[in-house]
Amino acid sequence: MGKSANKAGGRRLVTAAVVVVSLVIVVGCVVWFLRQDTASVxxxxxxxxxxxxxxxxxxxxxxxxxxxxxxxxxxxxxxxxxxxxxxxxxxxxxxxxxxxxxxxxxxxxxxxxxxxxxxxxxxxxxxxxxxxx
The missing domain is CATH 3.30.1450.10 (Beta-lactamase Inhibitory Protein; Chain:B, domain 1)
Structure with a gap:
């Protein structure tokens, strides 16, 4: 039971890291797009x-x-x-x-x-x- 609890905890950690990285990428893309749109004004x-x-x-x-x-x-x-x-x-x-x-x-x-x-x-x-x- 100890190994399966460790695996589940590790999966949650990896999932949380993927979510955080994905959010950072999405926010970065939105900011970049908005700057490109206003940069040419x-x-x-x-x-x-x-x-x-x-x-x-x-x-x-x-x-x-x-x-x-x-x-x-x-x-x-x-x-x-x-x-x-x-x-x-x-x-x-x-x-x-x-x-x-x-x-x-x-x-x-x-x-x-x-x-x-x-x-x-x-x-x-x-x-x-x-x-x-």
């Missing part, structure tokens, strides 16, 4: 950025690019002009410091677009001081 390629033209309607831009990103660091960009609504996207495929793309609309049409890379390439305004004498 607000992410576009440089080619997609280039294809959007001034004057395009916001509805067609959103249809082409999908929903804009949320929570990006947009502090590199100057404030939007009054009456403009700006959407931001992150660059796809970039591992380190991806570009941020900004599309600003007024009256439902694209009035400006710029990338954070373009802002970094612009020369800084220089200040020259002259003193009398």
């Amino acid at each position: 607000g992410v576009i390629s440089d080619q997609q950025y280039q294809a959007v033209k001034i004057g395009d309607q916001r509805s067609s831009v959103l249809k082409r690019l999908g929903a804009p990103a949320q929570g990006l660091d947009v502090s590199k960009f100057p404030p939007a002009r009054s009456g403009q609504q700006c959407d931001y996207y992150s660059e796809s495929g970039a591992v380190m410091d991806p570009s941020v793309f900004r599309f600003c609309f007024a009256g439902g049409r694209l009035v400006s677009k710029e990338s954070s890379d373009e802002l970094q390439q612009q020369p800084s305004p220089s200040i020259s001081l002259s003193f009398p004498g």
Whole structure:
């Protein structure tokens, strides 16, 4: 009777371990799937950025690019002009410091677009001081 009780206890332990491992795998797959689904929101390629033209309607831009990103660091960009609504996207495929793309609309049409890379390439305004004498 001792051997059969040991076997039953061992089987229960193996069954419990299989259940736990299975649950971990299922939860991991669900989390991975959810991250994949949201990872592409607000992410576009440089080619997609280039294809959007001034004057395009916001509805067609959103249809082409999908929903804009949320929570990006947009502090590199100057404030939007009054009456403009700006959407931001992150660059796809970039591992380190991806570009941020900004599309600003007024009256439902694209009035400006710029990338954070373009802002970094612009020369800084220089200040020259002259003193009398």
